Amino acid sequence: MPAAHRLAVWGDPIAHSRSPQLHGAAYAMLGLDWTFGRVRVAEPVFDGMLATLDAEWRGLAVTMPLKERAWRASAWRDRRAELTGAVNTLLLPGADVRRPGDAPSDAPIGFNTDVGGVVAALADEGITALDRVRIVGAGATSASALVAAGEIGARRASIVARSPERARPLLALADRLGMEASVEPFGAAHAPADLTVCALPGGTVLPDAHADALATDGGPLFDVAYHPWPSHLASRWTGRAIPGLGMLLHQAVLQVRVFTTGSVETPLASEDDVRAAMRSALVGD
Template sequence: MTATRLAVWGDPIAHSRSPQLHGAAYGELGLDWTFERVRVSEDAFDGVLAGLDASWRGLAVTMPLKERAWRASAWRDGRAELTGAVNTLVLPGADVPRPAGAAPDAVLGFNTDVGGIVAALADEGIAEAASVRIVGAGATSASALVAASELGARRAAIVARRPERARPLVDIARRLGLASEVEAFGGPLAAADLTICALPGGTILPDAHADALAAAGGPLFDVAYHPWPSHLASRWVDRAIPGHGMLLHQAVLQVRAFTTGSVDAPLASEDDVRAAMRSALMGD
């Protein structure tokens, strides 16, 4: 049986725009594939994954399952290895070439969030930043940190409610050759060329904390996009950029992975695919 089923997993998941994005892409490509939205908890992840049949081609994975997906991957791309987070799984039922070193039945894990952040910032004219502040210490923060490195950052500040939560990010920064420091909400903040907020959508910080970040941060890229403006964006002094662009560009990379087994080579009609996905996302 030809594998034609895909889905986005997360908890919660009702807000996800992935079905619209991917549906538009496969319609443009002439592929009769389905893309579902499925609520899966952390505890249930391994069992549900093991129960999938050969009709399943791949999964997009969102909060809080990215670390679970990393552990479930038998092969991972470089960005996934660096971050310890996977948001895209290509399953054994997918008839795609396998990377060197991957078994024919291996579950392939990719992190497309990093590339999504880099491409979204490029759309906004931001192609480099020497110093970056990351707000938050979860899996998406790890992707933001790797994206900062790809933008040429030499220094990264990590703002976390609990300093111990930032230790994995400090380790990633060390491996990337970045100088790093952990800052507390409400504490003194050094100036930064760019701030990337990786807090969940709907997070409300105390106004004093948000204002301190805004005063020190340069442009804000907030991975959240609903509701918009986020609380932090509403307090921002400089430009505040929502996460729609990240959502779009990381999904384009997922389409590459699901159709070709790689995120590196553009699709033959990628400009048309991206345009269809953008229209579906923005409702125009």
């Protein structure tokens, strides 16, 4: 067994995570005898737990609320991570792979695969171009959704947030991306959009009036949540509502690339077969 054979997903809460099934299916298809666990890690203890990992550890998938902590812990970050201020994939020093040219080998390096996961999931649904996007929420996943929308051509964004102050980093990010952006409060008469991306935590229940206002002229709903499904917002949506399982699948494929090749850009051997195995593990086929 390779020295660095251990991986896990960290987050809080974490019991609902499907990452072990996804990654386990990928490594079985690739013939790798690696383990992938699930660990509940509270934000205040993230740095201390990271420091305890030994050379058996290859990498971590990171979910809420740890993505900003993982960003700060990274000695190098890919472009999408730098833009969003969020890392969901840590490649650890024990991994004996070629890293990007200027990335150190003796410290954790970080990637954001959520952006690519959103782009690929939307493409699966035939959404490959848009002009105006509506982002619901103002956290790390909202930043990834905004970057993903920019990558498929969005020029305008409306950000629905509880307060203008919380949305300020997203406004700055939109400016960096060359997008016009505005903030709208929940319950407002929202500007029409070609696509609405909901990046609220799974299980969030909005007042019905707020959900119905969002559903008006919002285009298809892409809700990054997938448990429980339908989400409250999806249950009120008047058009197409798309769960976040596709994002989960595609971002995990990119994570497997990182853990096996050191690069998010390097395709896996037999990647179509690996993706199919991961999809089957996800949906139970």
